[in-house]
Amino acid sequence: MVQDIRVELTKNKRVKPDMKTVKFGKSFSDHMFLMNYEEGKGWFDPRIVPYGPVEMDMATMVFHYGQEIFEGMKAYRTSEGKVQLFRPTENIRRMAISGERLVMPAVDEDMFLAALKKLLEIDAEWVPSEEATSLYIRPFMIATDVGLGVHASKTYIFCIITCPVGSYYPEGLNPIKIMIESQDVRAVRGGTGIAKCGGNYAASLRASQLAEYKGYSQVLWLDGVERKYIEEVGSMNIMFKINGEVLTPSLTGAVLAGITRKSCIELMKTWGINVSERLISVDEVVAAAENGTLEEVWGTGTAAVVSPVGWLTYKDKTFEIGGGQIGKLTQKLYDGLTGIQWGKVPDTLGWTVP
Numbered sequence: 001m002v003q004d005i006r007v008e009l010t011k012n013k014r015v016k017p018d019m020k021t022v023k024f025g026k027s028f029s030d031h032m033f034l035m036n037y038e039e040g041k042g043w044f045d046p047r048i049v050p051y052g053p054v055e056m057d058m059a060t061m062v063f064h065y066g067q068e069i070f071e072g073m074k075a076y077r078t079s080e081g082k083v084q085l086f087r088p089t090e091n092i093r094r095m096a097i098s099g100e101r102l103v104m105p106a107v108d109e110d111m112f113l114a115a116l117k118k119l120l121e122i123d124a125e126w127v128p129s130e131e132a133t134s135l136y137i138r139p140f141m142i143a144t145d146v147g148l149g150v151h152a153s154k155t156y157i158f159c160i161i162t163c164p165v166g167s168y169y170p171e172g173l174n175p176i177k178i179m180i181e182s183q184d185v186r187a188v189r190g191g192t193g194i195a196k197c198g199g200n201y202a203a204s205l206r207a208s209q210l211a212e213y214k215g216y217s218q219v220l221w222l223d224g225v226e227r228k229y230i231e232e233v234g235s236m237n238i239m240f241k242i243n244g245e246v247l248t249p250s251l252t253g254a255v256l257a258g259i260t261r262k263s264c265i266e267l268m269k270t271w272g273i274n275v276s277e278r279l280i281s282v283d284e285v286v287a288a289a290e291n292g293t294l295e296e297v298w299g300t301g302t303a304a305v306v307s308p309v310g311w312l313t314y315k316d317k318t319f320e321i322g323g324g325q326i327g328k329l330t331q332k333l334y335d336g337l338t339g340i341q342w343g344k345v346p347d348t349l350g351w352t353v354p
Ligand code: PMP
Pocket: 072, 232, 234, 235, 236, 237, 256, 257, 258, 259, 260, 261, 300, 301, 302, 303
């Protein structure tokens, strides 16, 4: 059910960033959407209000036990000046899956979409029009009961904030260096890997920071039991082209079901390329790199769309992939998906929502 959204417009418009120098997630739009939940009462008071801080008791549950989930999506401005979303229902459904794992209430799909559309309508001028820029959208939900007992909260806040973001690749697609992480793990089966919750990202910081110190862009995560199977790369899903075949780790329960991953698989199918979703061992990838059959590797995610991997390091041995250049399929996927997102190619798959 879609409830009426109360609107309070800002009296102090925020300063828009220079889209050439804007940092990711640092400059926020004029308004935000908020809605409260109480057990027994459901969701109430949907409202759009000026962006800004909210006062909270320091014993609020989210600060202590991390009962929090979020999403990441984008609004794109087409060359005709229209604003569109990319597969928003996928994000809305994934947030419900995350909520189920962390015992948090779902937001009605129609209400969620209505809130998104209304917020974008009010802050439409914040959707940038410069080449390859977009408005990043961050819906999230936090537990708001006050108290230190460990149990599921009975009250929540659902919020949507947005921020204009620049081109992920100001100088064009750029292959990255990846370190295969054999100590820390991101998630385990039965854990929260399938959910987009803050705790997963907190747990990933140590390995990411160490990799960064060593000059790598991201870590490649292995499974938490045997450190044998490949799961994800940084906060992206990963795909390999080995001997003409495209492979990606199956969604075994620790891997986040990326919407870009799903879109790449579906797009490749329309091109007659089949993708095998299965367990992929790190040994298999290393062997392919050694015998010259590892043709392309790329990450997939909303932020970068596709991110070519040029170098993989495993136990101090570095393998160069495709001469450190962008592979043909990687480039085709990037062009195909961004073409649909920015309305440059016809959306025959019905993925965009005005
Ligand atoms: N894995 C993780 C851990 C992520 O945080 C993300 C980004 N949401 C992805 C994969 C890619 O998902 P999507 O394509 O939906 O952005």
